[in-house]
Amino acid sequence: MSPKPDASADLDPRVRRTRLLILEAFHALLEEKGFKALSVQDLAARSGINRATFYAHFADKYALLDHAVRTAFGAEIVKRGLDTHTDGPENVRSLILIVCEFLLALERRCAGPHPEFDALVEGALRQEIHALLMGWLAVRRPSAELPATVATWAIYGLATHYSHLKRRPALETFVAEAYPLVAAGLLPAR
Amino acid sequence: MSPKPDASADLDPRVRRTRLLILEAFHALLEEKGFKALSVQDLAARSGINRATFYAHFADKYALLDHAVRTAFGAEIVKRGLDTHTDGPENVRSLILIVCEFLLALERRCAGPHPEFDALVEGALRQEIHALLMGWLAVRRPSAELPATVATWAIYGLATHYSHLKRRPALETFVAEAYPLVAAGLLPAR
């Protein structure tokens, strides 16, 4: 029924295993040496997977990063029970909160300025947010492209801002403050 | 050089993975439902491997238990840095201690009387102990069979006794007491 019915469910067990092992190795190496220094060879060695097998699953480490970000973000979405089909203020608030926490956690784990790394994460994450918003809006609006785009950038921008603050306010108060700014152009006045 | 140079080292990574997954599932299920109640299907489901693949590695769950016991025991041996080629009082003392701890841990984890389970464990463990002792004695004695056998049974018996005691003395004092009884027929007087 749903478009992505947990794609990893009816997959060949070998494929599931392999992807999982690669992802685990990726997370470990990301903390140890950072994205730039980490090589496909490292990933293969750490995960116990053949290098050729890696390439059967991902084009390169950049594609892996993309996949990892989307997967992790998607997992947060379902963990929070965020409804992916209907909009509503609560969904939007949750989304802002999730993005903030996501970037914050990333900040903590992979500290330091890594422009290319950040850019890749941003790209993947924005696409995911955008797709989510489009799913919400498409129900009622014939053309949701523009409001979705604006809200996407707004949310991502706010989250980056929050995660870079020296003295961060409590996340809930930040979200409460941010929500109306995002919702303004997103949800029809009610 | 050594007879078993860590056999899992130069093995096909797929085989290593599969065996590891089966062993992990086995340990988990052993605690959850016990050896008798656990089926090959359970093992396959829990470990994520195909049932047919299980049979490619082990004849049945009994063979798996045998393998698991030997593997775990062997791991203890190397962890304690027990020299497998030369004898000596310190080695013998360590061996007694290891067997006691091994049975004790098993007792704690898989409590309750399981005659067939216990018999299988005993068989595997005794063979391992015997092989170890033979390795030590063969260096000096042309025919070490009998003293090795006596010592094997003695050690196993002492360890079972210890693990079944209601009020157990400290392991070190027990070993100190047991050692001379075992060593009597094993090491040449010096």
Add this chain to the structure above:
DNA sequence: GCTCCCCTGTTGCTTAACCAACACCGGTGC
């Protein structure tokens, strides 16, 4: 007796992972 159910081993065929080897690129040293 009977059927039903669950588990056991085993089979042939398919698919994914392994492996060694290759050509290639970018940097380093000299």
Add this chain to the structure above:
DNA sequence: GCACCGGTGTTGGTTAAGCAACAGGGGAGC
């Protein structure tokens, strides 16, 4: 310049894991 080194993608042939289907055993219920 050139040689070296370490990493990258890619290849074809080999091997292990997956899968569905089978016959058969043994116990529970009736």
